[in-house]
Amino acid sequence: MIDYIVSILTEGAIFAIMALGLNIIWGWSGDFDLAFYGYVALGAYMTLVLTVGPATSPTEYILGLSLPFPVAVIIAMLSTMTLALIVGSIALRHLRGIYFSIVTLGAVYVLYIFAGQFVPLFNGFNGVSGLFDPMGDVLGLGFTAYPYFYLALCLVVLAVVVLVVTRLSGSRFGLALRSLREDERAAAAFGRDIYVMKLKAYVIGAALGGLGGGLFVGYLSAFNTSAWSPVETITLYAAILVGGRGSTRGVLLGIVVMYMGLQEATRYLPEVAGHASFAPAFRLILTGIVLVLFIRFRPQGILPERRLRDKDISGTGGTASVAVENPITGPALDPGAA
Amino acid sequence: MTALLEVRGLCKHFGGVLAVNECSFSAAEGQITGLIGPNGAGKSTAIDLISGFKIPDTGTVVFEGNEVQGRTPHRISRMGMIRTFQTPREWPGLSVLENLILAHFEPRREQFWRSMRGPSHAEKVDAAAQLSRARTILEEFGLIELRNERAGNLSGGQKRLVEFARIRMAAPRLVILDEPMGGVNPVLGERMATAVLGFVAAGTSVVIVEHNLPFIERVTDKVVVMAEGRVIADGPFDSLRSNQAVVDSYLGEMPTYDDADA
């Protein structure tokens, strides 16, 4: 039972990191990127091939440098950012909306196909394995204690990510990025370089995706094309949409509901004989239904993004009734007051 | 009067249609220049060409002595030219106050590492000053009660006022207003006229595209008339009434400010 809780929380923390990255790209910047899980996967693959030793025949993969886990994850993040820079610089130049989404979907499928078919890269379909209990031997952790350590590690990393993301969200950069999402033309009219800002957001979001991927593979110990699929991005989107698009608390809530809550709710589903994929399929059906319902009825999510509230001036941070035309007799305009 | 903005020989095709055909005019500093003409005259396209939202086939746009045609909109904006659009383009999901704060653009503060480091003491002081300035401007425009309201919830007229407030906040050298009275209750006309005059008093020259001719007569120093893609007249509003080409293109007499319905 405890093992179950530990693994759910560990996975939840890892997916939360990924979702926070995607939230920057979609929630803040407004780009429906379907390539995101590709960055997660690349982060996983790269972390693997950097931590394990050189490939022994018949297995084939690049690198194999036996680096320490934290170093490998950081390098993996850099590689993810590089890929995102390439994809983003092409896709964000002229494309928006569904055209952007379609091209990014293409990009992730290309990665998926190459990872699965081009053996010299990541050993093709069989993938790479061998990352057992990263940092465990350095810290002298036994078999039973290790999961707790890894959970703590993931939670610490999540906490750092949340701090960074919260700060960024409330900063001028974060606010300006929202203006791109809200109305690009107006943002350009007020001096924002749309392309550069969106590209920055894209690369930063992908970095977090890669970080999540690195932590994920440390948890799984191996990675291949059956461990991921290009459309897994959609489960992250469902979490963001349900929790609160654009809002950090919202995304965390979304992971709790759509990942941990869903796992828990479907835990006791009968194992239908001969249908090993019943429970996962059922979860995906629920995910799809929730996605459609929320997009239609509650697109801002359970915890919508919080906007700046100015409490100054006689304490009235009030929401005045709207859509009332200002009367003819308004306050006199004094051009000299500005 | 120095020419703040000078447009020479602008041309733009769309498919087989010549939307803008050798358009040339200038806007002087410290003045309000109107740009009028019947529908389809090419006014909005000309504005798009000047502000960088479309690329001209030929012609030059000189702003403060620099050639800007073909440059990206944000570059032109940073040089001191801001434009509005035919429909109000506030940032709907953000609050009214946030709309104003964003109007004051400081590229360095929006950089990633700067934002991560957090504002320095000097920057905090400046931010507080900007916030205070934003509140003052909102008060002037009668929007202070709505400052925390989601900008998208406002009425059309209120959104236009937010746009004007944003312009005041940004304090550009030149603002180009694209049909600001469109869809606005004429009751707000005087308010908007005062706001436009206020721009000039605050140091922002104005080019204004409008169909509401009484409004144009009220605020402009001179008017440029376009029809079928080219400029057919250029001078003070009163002089246009006797200009046959102008009268023809508008198919009849031009109303005066006094006998306007609104």
Place this chain on the structure above:
Amino acid sequence: MHQALLTLGFGLVGAAILSLSALAFTLEYSVTNVANLSHGEILTVGAYCAYLVQQHGGGVILSGLAASAGGGALALAVHNGVIDRFVRKGIGGLPTFIATLGVSLVIQNILVIIFGASNLGYSVPPGAPRTIGPFLWTDTEIQIMVSAVAITALLYVIIQHTRFGKSLRAVSQNRSLASVSGINAHRVAALTWLLAGVIGGYAGFILAESIGTFSPYSGFTFFLITLTAAVAGGLGKALGTLVGGVIVGIGLEFFGGYLSASYNLAFAFAILSVVILVRPRGLFVGGRRSIFE
């Protein structure tokens, strides 16, 4: 040369399937302005319906009809249950696109639950290859191409020469204008989706016939190539889609000869990306513009 013609011949088979699928997708897009990401599932469901018929002893013709019926029913259900509600509410293209992704997820996994995730095969034999001119085709492949041409011709007649077709064209050009002129846009859209589903379901059947096996994910994977053809030709433009389908279908066959066929999808997307970047609105539409035009 002989080899090239042979490859061309095989390519035409793929092109036939691709064109039908892409035409159906374009029909869906033209009347609702929605890129239907669950379009692949219409093909998959068609393939499974044909499978069910064959399991109960039905032949090719019955299977094909079942596939069309299944596809049509699904498309109508998706339109009336999801798409139309979004359109009525004035919800834009991108959120509806996201919703169709959710629909796709649901349908795929319902199929997984009912039929399992692994591959299934048809019991109808493809027949021996015949030599027709410089080409080498099996009976099944001939059936595929002939039926594809027939359906396309029928579709052309419907669109150009019937009252329904006229309403369809009106709605696709300007929905609100069509409504104001007395056309029930929702009904036209529903019937168009039904038509698209019938074609798409059949496309799924011939796809499964051509490949030999299929799974709940077959339609979606094939759909990604369909998307290439549809967007390359110009979203919403039937003729462009057709040409796009033929070009992509043949092109893939030629390049499939040099690389392993599994790279087909990657190659298709490479083509798509290039087309979108050079001409975002498709090969047969408009010209180069700045991002704001």
